[in-house]
Amino acid sequence: MNRRAFLKTTGAALSAMALAGFPVRAQGLEGEDLANLEKALQEALGKGFKDLTPSNLVKLTMPAIAESGANVPAEVEVNLPGGQVKAIHLFADKNPTPRLVTFMPMKAMPYYATRVRLAETSAIRAVVETADGKLLLASASTRVTVGGCG
């Protein structure tokens, strides 16, 4: 064993190999289907995808991989005072009927947790209607697999 290899091995516990540059979350959303989503948005809100403003005031938490498409936990938090949020809507791009649920927080905290059904791997949208008529958007993506590789 040469000196270099030796040092390298000895460095073992001491050296900390921090690998920089973690990959960012998957580029583009998996299971995106804007055409299907558009119809549902028009129907529910009378507005289209281009009218939605992506906002980090809205936090949508979805599992990256669903344990079962039939029962997927979804959580929306809106960082606005109660009373300023008129409605929280959830949509799944790939579902035959993309609109999943609508929640009116009234004066309560604008937080909503529920379970939704996903037909297949899909982009999920939380659309928040504010009291002043804005439509805020947060997106996530949940994978629904046939599974079977342990």
Place this chain on the structure above:
Amino acid sequence: MNRRELLYLLSALAGLGPKALAQVLENPARLYELTPYGDATLLYFSDLHGQAFPHYFMEPPNLIAPKPLMGRPGYLTGEAILRYYGVERGTPLAYLLSYLDFAELARAFGPIGGLSALTALIRQQKAQVEAEGGQALVLDGGDTWTNSGLSLLTQGEAIVEWQNLTGVDHMVSHWEWTLGRERVEELLKRFRGEHLAYNVVDELFGDPLFPAYRIHQLGGHAVAVVGASYPYVRVSHPESFTEGLSFALDEKRLQEAVDQARAEGAEAVVLLSHNGLQLDAALAERVRGLDLILSGHTHDLTPRPWRVGKTWIVAGSAAGKALMRVDLKLWKGGIANLRVRVLPVLSQHLPKAEDVEKWLQERVAPHRPHLFEPLAVSETLLYKRDTLYSTFDQMVGEAVRALYPEVEVVFSPAVRWGTTILPGQAITRDHLYAYTGFTYPELYLFWLRGAQIRGVLEDIASNVFSPDPFYQQGGDVSRTYGLRYALDPDAPTGRRVREVEVGGKSLDPNRRYLVAAYGGRLQRVGEAKAGYEPRPIYAVLEEYLRGVGRVKVLPNPNVHVLGRTYRVPEVKG
């Protein structure tokens, strides 16, 4: 550890050829005599998969990474992994780490693992630590109870007995659950250690089934061990095994467990995890307060700890190959430093724990003729582990085709567990269980349309080649036989699989194909073949092997990987 000892150990493990090693092995105990270090010791192994007897296990020739993850631990094989860890070819550590020269090294160093050798090593290390006034915990990273003959024949019971004889302190779980929830709960009652899991909860109410962590006083410091069981149990196996449970990854809940342990006085927090190396590395970046992750599931071996952010990660190897000894230097804020040593379980050169050996012989006695009867001889190396292809899975394809010639495509699940059969070695039922010891072993025959086959291949490819570890799930790529395709790991989801051919002809999306598959859920998508009664894959293989007497599988990988060099090992040895 003084300089002389250090030099000795390192050279013995990583620097000497078989000849020099022979001298070391005259007094093998020296290989395992470590000087004290730090304040506390963790003795860690993972993914034993019920392997009770010494056997061979070749590491994968290829671990194909999504481009952004290339070169990281977990995706290193062959020469690259030796270079990364500064290990020379032909040494014991090279035998454990790399597929290179496998048959030759297997003959020189003998088989690895086996319950009685592993226990002896654990006890010897523990005694060493305690003799010097220290304390050691024995941590088991899960995938311990299932997937072997002894496990199947005793429904996991024998392995729990072994854990108790060995003194396992904590475990987490994954394949254990394929014994069914009821059986798992029954066996856990007999387990004298403690199962930890922050993420095994009641599906409806979210109530945890197990404690998330336990705090131990070690060397004058409080060390918390937090348990993370495999988050995709429900997705990977028939749901009926785990009715009413959820295993989902939950960063918030994990963070709460870590914070709570610290609030209760833990100075250092260790995550005993079955998440797999890539997901653990991703979590290390996002969960605060984890000092060390002991990472199982992906069967990696990391002779040097991997540092991600403020967290060290040590993987636990598999198949009984190695015991990881992790010595911690502690301070008020956590782990100040650590020493990691791979202790190879070279079973021929280690003493056996006599009580365990006696217990094992008694336990296996009624099953001995069944387990060890030779069924056929393999003229070539049969291995399992690889991202895309293995000679064992090719043999499965050939066997299914031989018995059911009407089958056009065979799917074989890409589990990471298994064993390796050397050229000239007899194949026994114990080997077949080591490769296919599912609690749901049925081989199904069913019809799938071409478009469905393509969809399945894409689905699997996206699980394996997602650059984001949060979207990776499961094992390697399911093996296919009778089908060829080109794979572009870097293409976006939905476009990774190209030029699919069945029987030399381009896949017709509208035609129906007769498919055979086992160990998964694929059959649910198709339409069962009328008149066929599903039977265990190991019974199918047994019938085939008895019929042919000898097998000779020459590697013929059926996936053409774009943008990567695909390596095929030497199989004739």
